[in-house]
Amino acid sequence: MKIDPTHILKEHSLKHTKQRVRVLEEIALDTVAISQPELEKKLGKEIDRVTLYRILNIYEDKGILHRIMDMNGTANYAICSSACSEDHHHDEHIHFNCTNCHKIYCLDVVVPHSTMPKGFTAKTVSTTAYGICEKCNLLVKKN
Amino acid sequence: MKIDPTHILKEHSLKHTKQRVRVLEEIALDTVAISQPELEKKLGKEIDRVTLYRILNIYEDKGILHRIMDMNGTANYAICSSACSEDHHHDEHIHFNCTNCHKIYCLDVVVPHSTMPKGFTAKTVSTTAYGICEKCNLLVKKN
DNA sequence: AATATAAATGCAATTTAATTGCATTTATAT
DNA sequence: ATATAAATGCAATTAAATTGCATTTATATT
Numbered sequence: 001m002k003i004d005p006t007h008i009l010k011e012h013s014l015k016h017t018k019q020r021v022r023v024l025e026e027i028a029l030d031t032v033a034i035s036q037p038e039l040e041k042k043l044g045k046e047i048d049r050v051t052l053y054r055i056l057n058i059y060e061d062k063g064i065l066h067r068i069m070d071m072n073g074t075a076n077y078a079i080c081s082s083a084c085s086e087d088h089h090h091d092e093h094i095h096f097n098c099t100n101c102h103k104i105y106c107l108d109v110v111v112p113h114s115t116m117p118k119g120f121t122a123k124t125v126s127t128t129a130y131g132i133c134e135k136c137n138l139l140v141k142k143n
Numbered sequence: 144m145k146i147d148p149t150h151i152l153k154e155h156s157l158k159h160t161k162q163r164v165r166v167l168e169e170i171a172l173d174t175v176a177i178s179q180p181e182l183e184k185k186l187g188k189e190i191d192r193v194t195l196y197r198i199l200n201i202y203e204d205k206g207i208l209h210r211i212m213d214m215n216g217t218a219n220y221a222i223c224s225s226a227c228s229e230d231h232h233h234d235e236h237i238h239f240n241c242t243n244c245h246k247i248y249c250l251d252v253v254v255p256h257s258t259m260p261k262g263f264t265a266k267t268v269s270t271t272a273y274g275i276c277e278k279c280n281l282l283v284k285k286n
Numbered sequence: 287a288a289t290a291t292a293a294a295t296g297c298a299a300t301t302t303a304a305t306t307g308c309a310t311t312t313a314t315a316t
Numbered sequence: 317a318t319a320t321a322a323a324t325g326c327a328a329t330t331a332a333a334t335t336g337c338a339t340t341t342a343t344a345t346t
Contacts, residue, residue, distance in 0.1 A: 096265070
C-alpha cells in the first residue's frame with residue numbers, strides 16, 4: 001500500500017514528527033495487519049515504548065489506523081481504508097486470522113448484513129474468520 | 144440458562160471440585176457473557192486468581208465455555224451451546240457488544256456465510272456487532 | 287532567520303495483568 | 317480406608333500498560 005505520511009498527518013492536524021512517520025511507514029509496508037508486539041520489536045530502538053502506545057492510540061482515535069483484536073487479546077493494526085473517519089470505522093469487511101502464522105488479513109469480501117433483533121442498534125459490525133491463510137496452505141501442501 | 148455442573152464435568156472427565164462448580168454456576172446465571180474481571184470480583188474470595196485462570200482455560204479447551212474478546216482485549220465467557228466440541232467451536236452466531244454497558248450478548252441471529260477468497264480456508268467465523276443494546280436503548284429514551 | 291509556545295517524546299517509576307513453581311489439599315479408583 | 321494423581325492456593329516472577337515529569341521538537345509569528 002502506498003501512503004503519504006506527511007499528507008495523512010496534515011489531514012488530521014497532527015504534528016509531523018519522525019516517530020509518527022516511521023509508525024505509518026512500518027504499518028503500510030504490508031497489507032496484513034501488524035501486531036503491537038511486532039511493531040515494538042521493529043521500532044523499539046528508534047521509538048520509545050510509551051511513545052508507540054500514544055501514537056497508536058491517536059491514530060486509532062483519528063481513524064487513521066484500524067485496530068483488530070486477535071484471539072489472544074493482542075492488538076493488531078492496519079491502515080484504514082479512506083472511508084474511515086473519526087467517529088465511524090467502516091469495518092464491514094472480513095478479517096482473516098490465520099491460526100498458523102497468526103497474520104491478520106483484511107479481505108475484500110463484503111459481509112452480508114444481518115438484521116439485529118428488536119431493540120438492538122448496531123453501529124459497526126466486525127467479522128473475523130479463523131483458519132489457514134493462502135501462504136500457510138501452500139506450505140502444508142509442500143510437506 | 145439451566146445447567147447441570149456435575150453432569151458437564153463428568154461428561155468431559157473433569158474432576159468435580161467446588162471451585163469448578165462455582166465457576167459454571169456463576170457464568171450460567173446470565174445469558175450475557177461475563178468478563179474475566181467481573182468473574183474475579185465475584186469469585187475472588189472463594190477462588191484463587193490463578194485457579195480461576197486455570198479453570199477458565201480448561202473449560203475453553205474442552206469446549207464448555209466460549210471465550211469472546213471485547214474491544215479492549217478483555218476475555219468474556221459464556222456457556223457454549225451443546226453443539227460445541229473440543230476441536231470446534233460453533234460460533235456462527237452474532238455477538239452483540241454494547242458500547243454503553245459493555246455487556247456481550249449471544250444473539251440468535253445466524254450469520255450468512257461469505258465465501259473465502261481462493262487459498263483461504265476458514266474453520267470458524269466470529270461476528271461481533273458493536274452498538275447499543277436493548278436495555279441501554281430504553282434507558283436513553285427515558286432521559 | 288530567530289524565537290515563543292504548545293505539544294510530543296523519552297525516561298523512571300508505578301500499577302496492573304498473567305504466569306510459573308511448589309507445597310498442601312482434595313477427589314476418586316481400588 | 318487408603319494410595320495416587322490431579323487440583324488448589326500461595327509466593328514469587330515475568331510481562332504489559334499507564335502515569336508524571338523533565339527535555340526536546342515542530343510550527344506559527346515576528
